[in-house]
Each structure stands twice: as C-alpha cells, then as structure tokens.
Amino acid sequence: MTAPRPPFTAPDIPIRSGSGPLDVVKLGLQDYELMWHQQADIAAARAKDEVTDQLLMLEHPSVYTAGKRTQPEDRPTNGLPVIDVDRGGRITWHGEGQLVCYPIIKLREPVDVVDYVRRIEEALIQVVRQLGVTSAGRIDGRSGVWVPASDGRPDRKIAALGIRLTRGVSMHGLALNCNNTLEYYEHIIPCGIDDAGVTTLSLELGREVTVDECIEPLAAALTDALEGRLIVADHTFGSAPDPCKGLGKRKV
Template identity: 45%
Template sequence: MQIDNLLSEGRSDYAAVDARQRNLHERVAAGETADTLMLIEFDPVYTAGSRTKPEDIPDANVPVVPIDRGGSVTYHGPGQLVVYPIIKVHGRQDVVAYVRALEQAVIDLLAEYGIAAGRVEGRTGVWIVRPGQFDRKICAIGVRFSSRTTMHGLALNVTTDLGDFDRIVPCGIRDAGVVSMRDLGVEQTLEEVAARLVPHLEQQLARFRVPVEETA
C-alpha cells in the first residue's frame, strides 16, 4: 500500500485535499494506481456527514462543509491526524467490518503508548472509558464505499485543541466528550504517531484489499 504523506507539507486546505482524494479514488477504483493511505493535518474545518441534524450545530455562525460520508458533524484541525485509506475492496463490501478494522488499528496503536482504549456499544469510533467519567472519544471514523473502493476514514486526536469541538455536538453525541493523546499523557508529533499507525492499518485492512495478482 502506498503512502500519500501530506503531513510533510504542513497543514492542508480541506477543499484541496477532498479534490485530491476524489481523483485518487477514481484512479484506485479503475485499477490505475495502488491502494493508498493519505496522511493529513487540516487547517481548522467543520464537516457534516449524512446523519447530521440541525441541533448538532447549535451555533448558526459555524461554517460547515457538507460531505458524503457517514456520521454527523465533526471538527478537523491542527494536532489531529486524519487518515484516508483509499482501497479497492475484495469480496463482500462489509462497511461495518471495515469500520471495526479501522477501530482495531487505532486501539492497537494506542496500546503501544500505554493507553487503554476500546469501543462503546452502538457508537462508532475509538473511546476512552473510565468508571465515574463520561465516555470520551479519541478517534472519530466516517467512511464511504463507492465503486467498490473506500473513501474518507479516521481522525485521531493527538495534540488537538479540544476547545474547538465546543461549537458543535461532536458526532451528534450529547452525553460524551472528546479527548486527545496529549491529555492522556502522551506527547508525540503527528509524524511519529502516523509512522506507528500505518503498520496497524496495513495489517487490519489486508483482508479487504484486492490481491495484487488480480490487479496486475
């Protein structure tokens, strides 16, 4: 799987990356290029998926970009590692299984840093669950399958300023919070975290990918 590392270019404009993602998606779907992981840090932006409700954006002055992924409204910005796996899916297109694979890759990554993370029943993403505390989401996930090829992906809070989530109801969930790796005592750059996440993604996504001999 090839890597399109936009982190080396600094923070990226959302519209420019979205256009780049869609061009890459078309090429992967057509078999013109290899499966790719896009690694990104965005300029501040709020995006709204297909399940966004008006009440999820209580501040009418928040500029929101509608986008064709699942999930509700979320925030992307400095200190957050965003990964878009663009892969051609082999066999059954099981979106739930694919989301679980992304979650597991992040759970395994966080375990390397001594962070115990997991899933919450009925809620997508990766969570920090502690007795007597609100559940806190550390990684949001929103994906789309089109032409048997995946789009969008995950957003992991590494050193994110969590105050930027306060203008929305993140992912439409009112009885939970958000957290970053920094808040949990891990101080790492996005490049360092990405380098350790990529192998976990490659391992978890291998079963979804079209075998090389079928793309030759």
C-alpha cells in the same frame, strides 16, 4: 458497533482486493475541500486499477465537516462555517494536532463495510493502547475508539471514523486526536453525541503526543488490519444509543 453477522472475509484474509503495495503518502497540512476532491480523483483512478491502494496521512486547518446524518441542532454555535460532505455520520471538527488518515482502498468482493470499519477500529485501538492508553476500546452502538469513564470524566472519544464507499473503493476515513485543541468541539454536538466527551492522546497520557509520532505506528497497524495480520478482537467496554439510528440522509 457489534457486527450483525460474521464477516464475508475470513479474519486472517486480506480485505483488500489487490495484492500490490499499500502506499503511505504523507501530505502535511492540507485544505479540507481540496483534499476532498483529490480523494475522489484518486478513488476513481483506484476503481479503474490505475493506481494502487493508498493511505493518505495529513492534517487539516481548523474546519467543521458535516456528514449525511447531521441534524440542525448539531451545528456550531460560534458562527463558523460548515462543509457538508458525502461521508457517513454527523458533524465533527478537524484541525492541526489531529492525525487524519484517508485510506483509498479497493475492497474485496463481496464488499463488507462493517468488517472494513471494524478492521480500521482495531488498528486504531492497537496504536492508542501501544502509546499508553491501555483502557481504550469500543462502545457498542457507536463507531470510533473510546476511553472509558474515569476520575469524574465521562466516556470520551479519542478517534473518530466516517467513511464512504464508491465503486467498491473507500474514501474519507479516520481522525486520531493527538495534541489538538478541544475548544471547537464545545460549539457543536460532536458526532451527534451529547452524553460523552472528547479527548486527545496528550491529555490522556500527560505528555505531548504529536502527529508525526503517530503516523508510522498507524500506517503499520492499518496495513496489518487490512491484510488480516491484525485480527479484530472484542474490546467492547460499554454500550450506548447509536446517534445515527433512524435518521434520514441529507443529500450532498
């Protein structure tokens, strides 16, 4: 989304408060609820400077999760359960073949949520474009990374974001669709958006793109973005209504 003001931190300055190493932790397939609680524990320890900043890289078994802005009409029509969580945004799905990354980062003060989100998006855009989806960019009014309409298909989301900040430390994060099924998206209104689609790297590129292939490039790009070596640029190709604007927050 378009930043309403210049960032608090200069674009080429780290947004992280610490200068220690950014640890990349590969966790494989992890239960969503267990990982949610582990995130909270790590974030609490990071707030007290007991651990360093971390990028948790993993996949989840198939699960729907609903952020604080989720509406009743968003919820699945296939009868599967939903986990209500404390991140922003509305409902989404996670499953095998989708790379999930939870950056547990203590942010520089004054904390700038918009700048943090834009840097995360910039890293994702770089990775998706490097892999071959060169048209990927932003839609003003909507978070995440998008592929513009083409060949009779609408604009479609290839990577989603949903974050929470607690005591200046980030939780939750991003999901990059690699070679996952899109079947489960058909039973919800993904992110509360009913006028666009969802896609994967494999579908866009016509070849199998695995989670393992994307872990190292994503870790490198996120590190560069958070350190100020990858500068946020204008990759906007369209605009659309914000699906969370004017909606109250559900209590978790």
